[in-house]
Amino acid sequence: MAAGLRVLLAARPVGEPKESDFCIEDMPVPQPGAGQLLLRTLWLSLDPYMRSRMSDAPSYATPVAIGGVMEGRTVSEVVASNRDGFAAGDIVLSPHGWQTHAVSDGKALRKIDPALAPVSTALGVLGMPGMTAYAGLLDIGQPKAGETVVVSAASGAVGSVVGQIAKLKGARAVGIAGGPDKCRYVVEQLGFEACVDHRAGDLPARLKAACPKGIDVYFENVGGPVFEAVVPLLNNFARVPVCGQIATYNATEMPAGELRTSQLTRAILTKRLNLRGFIVTDFAARQPDFLRDVSAWVREGRIKYREDVVDGLDKAPRALIGLLRGENFGKMLVRVATGAH
Amino acid sequence: MAAGLRVLLAARPVGEPKESDFCIEDMPVPQPGAGQLLLRTLWLSLDPYMRSRMSDAPSYATPVAIGGVMEGRTVSEVVASNRDGFAAGDIVLSPHGWQTHAVSDGKALRKIDPALAPVSTALGVLGMPGMTAYAGLLDIGQPKAGETVVVSAASGAVGSVVGQIAKLKGARAVGIAGGPDKCRYVVEQLGFEACVDHRAGDLPARLKAACPKGIDVYFENVGGPVFEAVVPLLNNFARVPVCGQIATYNATEMPAGELRTSQLTRAILTKRLNLRGFIVTDFAARQPDFLRDVSAWVREGRIKYREDVVDGLDKAPRALIGLLRGENFGKMLVRVATGAH
Numbered sequence: 001m002a003a004g005l006r007v008l009l010a011a012r013p014v015g016e017p018k019e020s021d022f023c024i025e026d027m028p029v030p031q032p033g034a035g036q037l038l039l040r041t042l043w044l045s046l047d048p049y050m051r052s053r054m055s056d057a058p059s060y061a062t063p064v065a066i067g068g069v070m071e072g073r074t075v076s077e078v079v080a081s082n083r084d085g086f087a088a089g090d091i092v093l094s095p096h097g098w099q100t101h102a103v104s105d106g107k108a109l110r111k112i113d114p115a116l117a118p119v120s121t122a123l124g125v126l127g128m129p130g131m132t133a134y135a136g137l138l139d140i141g142q143p144k145a146g147e148t149v150v151v152s153a154a155s156g157a158v159g160s161v162v163g164q165i166a167k168l169k170g171a172r173a174v175g176i177a178g179g180p181d182k183c184r185y186v187v188e189q190l191g192f193e194a195c196v197d198h199r200a201g202d203l204p205a206r207l208k209a210a211c212p213k214g215i216d217v218y219f220e221n222v223g224g225p226v227f228e229a230v231v232p233l234l235n236n237f238a239r240v241p242v243c244g245q246i247a248t249y250n251a252t253e254m255p256a257g258e259l260r261t262s263q264l265t266r267a268i269l270t271k272r273l274n275l276r277g278f279i280v281t282d283f284a285a286r287q288p289d290f291l292r293d294v295s296a297w298v299r300e301g302r303i304k305y306r307e308d309v310v311d312g313l314d315k316a317p318r319a320l321i322g323l324l325r326g327e328n329f330g331k332m333l334v335r336v337a338t339g340a341h
Numbered sequence: 342m343a344a345g346l347r348v349l350l351a352a353r354p355v356g357e358p359k360e361s362d363f364c365i366e367d368m369p370v371p372q373p374g375a376g377q378l379l380l381r382t383l384w385l386s387l388d389p390y391m392r393s394r395m396s397d398a399p400s401y402a403t404p405v406a407i408g409g410v411m412e413g414r415t416v417s418e419v420v421a422s423n424r425d426g427f428a429a430g431d432i433v434l435s436p437h438g439w440q441t442h443a444v445s446d447g448k449a450l451r452k453i454d455p456a457l458a459p460v461s462t463a464l465g466v467l468g469m470p471g472m473t474a475y476a477g478l479l480d481i482g483q484p485k486a487g488e489t490v491v492v493s494a495a496s497g498a499v500g501s502v503v504g505q506i507a508k509l510k511g512a513r514a515v516g517i518a519g520g521p522d523k524c525r526y527v528v529e530q531l532g533f534e535a536c537v538d539h540r541a542g543d544l545p546a547r548l549k550a551a552c553p554k555g556i557d558v559y560f561e562n563v564g565g566p567v568f569e570a571v572v573p574l575l576n577n578f579a580r581v582p583v584c585g586q587i588a589t590y591n592a593t594e595m596p597a598g599e600l601r602t603s604q605l606t607r608a609i610l611t612k613r614l615n616l617r618g619f620i621v622t623d624f625a626a627r628q629p630d631f632l633r634d635v636s637a638w639v640r641e642g643r644i645k646y647r648e649d650v651v652d653g654l655d656k657a658p659r660a661l662i663g664l665l666r667g668e669n670f671g672k673m674l675v676r677v678a679t680g681a682h
Contacts (some may be wrong), residue, residue: 236401245603275606
C-alpha cells in the first residue's frame with residue numbers, strides 16, 4: 001500500500017515560523033479497526049489561528065505538542081468504512097490535521113454533499129471562515145442600512161464574506177487589504193465601496209477619506225497599526241467584533257504602538273463603543289442559519305469567494321508561513337490529493 | 342432681598358483643578374417672569390464627570406464656557422411660581438448648576454416627593470449615580486448568581502450601589518477602594534465579600550487573592566493601574582461596563598502604564614471579553630424600572646448609602662478637587678441652603 005505523509009510540529013517558533021519548525025515524515029497508511037473508517041485527505045485548510053496552536057502561550061485552545069501532528073480541518077474521502085452510516089466515497093469534513101490519511105470513529109465528522117457546492121468550500125465560504133464572518137458581523141457587529149462597515153484582511157476568507165454580507169444588509173463596506181491587487185479585487189469583484197491599501201503609507205488619512213461618515217462597525221482581524229488607524233474614526237455606539245490579530249501572531253513581544261491602553265478605554269467610554277471578542281465556536285447555535293443563508297447567497301452569486309491553492313501536503317509549511325505574511329490571495333488551501341472532487 | 346452666590350469657571354485647569362480655576366461671585370437673586378419660577382438650591386451634587394466639563398478636550402458633552410456657571414444637578418425648592426403645575430414649597434431636581442438661585446421655565450425639572458426618601462437621595466442612590474450603577478451593571482454587566490463582580494471606587498456613589506445590586510442578584514461582590522476606612526465600610530456596612538485597598542501596594546496579587554475564581558464582571562470607574570490589575574483576572578466571557586476613568590481625569594497626558602493596547606485587544610479576543618462604554622442617559626428608558634427597584638431596595642434596607650456633605654456653595658470648588666483625589670467618603674454633596682428638607 002502506498003505510503004502516507006504527515007506534518008509534525010518540530011519546534012515552537014520564535015517569531016515567524018521557519019520550515020525547520022515543521023517535520024515532514026512518511027507514515028504507513030493506517031488500517032481501520034472495528035467501527036472505524038479510513039479517510040484520505042483531499043483538501044487541508046490553512047488558517048491564521050494555526051500560528052497560536054504552535055505556541056504554548058496561554059490561549060483558549062491547547063497547543064499542538066512538539067512531535068504532534070499539526071492541527072487543521074480537512075475535506076476527506078472515506079476510503080473504507082467499518083461503521084454504519086459511512087460508505088467508501090463519502091466526503092466528510094474532518095479535524096484530523098496535516099496528514100494524508102487518518103482513521104476515525106466517525107464522531108467528529110460532518111458529511112458534505114458534493115452536489116451543493118465544490119467540496120473545498122466546506123473549508124472556506126461555507127465553513128469555519130464563512131461562519132466566523134456571518135456570526136461576528138451579524139450577531140456582534142449588527143450593521144444597519146446606511147452604516148459604514150470596515151473590515152481588515154478584506155480579501156481573505158473571513159474579510160471577503162464580512163464585507164459582502166454588510167452590503168447585503170444595506171451597509172457601506174470598506175476594506176483594508178495589503179497591496180493594489182487585493183484592493184482592486186475587493187472593490188471590482190466583491191463590490192466593496194472602497195478598499196484602502198495598508199501598505200501604501202498614511203493609512204489614517206486614507207482610511208478617513210474612505211469613511212467620510214466615520215465607522216459604525218469595525219470587524220477586527222489584524223490588530224497593530226490598522227487597529228490604531230481605525231479607533232479615531234469610530235462613531236458613537238460603534239461595534240467592534242474582535243476576531244483576530246494576525247499582525248501580532250508572529251510578534252516576539254507585544255508591539256508598543258502609538259495608542260495607549262488608557263486612550264482606548266477613554267474612547268470606549270466617551271464614544272460608548274462595544275468591543276467584543278469571539279471565537280466561531282461560541283456561535284455554534286447559528287450554524288443552521290449560516291448554512292441556509294450563505295449557501296443561498298453563494299448559489300445566487302451574491303457572495304463570491306476566491307481560493308488560493310497549493311498542491312501537495314509537503315508545501316503546507318511554506319504556505320502557512322506565507323499566509324502569516326499576507327502573501328496568500330483568497331482562502332488558503334492545500335490540495336493534498338486529487339479525488340473525484 | 343438677600344444676595345445670591347454662584348460659581349463660575351474662571352480658567353480651564355491644567356492637571357488637577359486649583360481653587361483659582363473657579364470664581365465665586367455674588368449675584369442678585371433673579372426675578373421670575375411670566376410662566377417662570379424661582380428656585381432656591383438646597384443641595385448641589387458633585388460628580389467626577391464635572392472635571393471633563395471644565396476641559397475643552399473632545400467629549401460627548403459640551404464644555405462649560407469660561408465665565409459660565411459650573412454645570413451640575415441640584416435639589417431645589419420652588420420659592421415663587423408663575424407657572425401652572427408648580428407651587429412654592431415644591432421640591433425639584435434641577436440642572437441649574439452651581440448657584441444659590443435660578444429661574445426656570447419648569448421644563449427641565451422633575452418633582453421629588455419628600456415623603457418617599459430624604460430629598461438629597463435624588464442626587465445619589467435614587468438619582469444619576471444610582472441609575473448609572475443599575476443600568477450599567479444589569480444591562481451591560483448582566484451578573485449571574487455565583488459570579489464574581491468587581492467594582493472600583495467601591496465606597497462611592499456609583500460603586501456602592503453596583504456591589505449591593507450584584508449581591509442582590511446572587512453574585513459575589515468585591516470592591517476596590519482607597520484606604521482602610523473605605524474598605525472596612527464596604528465590607529462591614531455594605532456587605533461586599535471583600536474590598537481591596539488600591540493604596541496598600543501590590544494590588545494585582547491582593548486582588549487575585551480576593552477573586553479566587555477570577556472576575557466575571559468588572560464595573561470600571563477609575564482606569565489606570567486598577568484597570569491593569571483587573572485585566573489578567575478576567576474570566577472568559579467577562580463583561581466590562583466602562584463607566585468612568587477618574588484616575589485619568591486630571592492627567593495632562595495619557596499615562597503610559599504597563600499594559601499595551603495590543604495586550605488588551607489580545608485579551609479581548611482570546612477571553613471573548615465584552616467591553617462596552619456607556620453614559621447613563623443612554624439608558625433613559627430604564628428610569629422607571631430603576632426607580633421602582635432601587636427605591637424599594639432602599640426602603641427595605643437592602644441598599645445602603647452614605648453621603649459626604651460640605652456646607653456652603655463657596656466650599657464646592659475645594660470639595661470637587663478633593664473628590665477627584667478620592668478624599669470624599671460616600672456621595673459628595675454640597676448643602677447650599679437649609680430648607681425644610
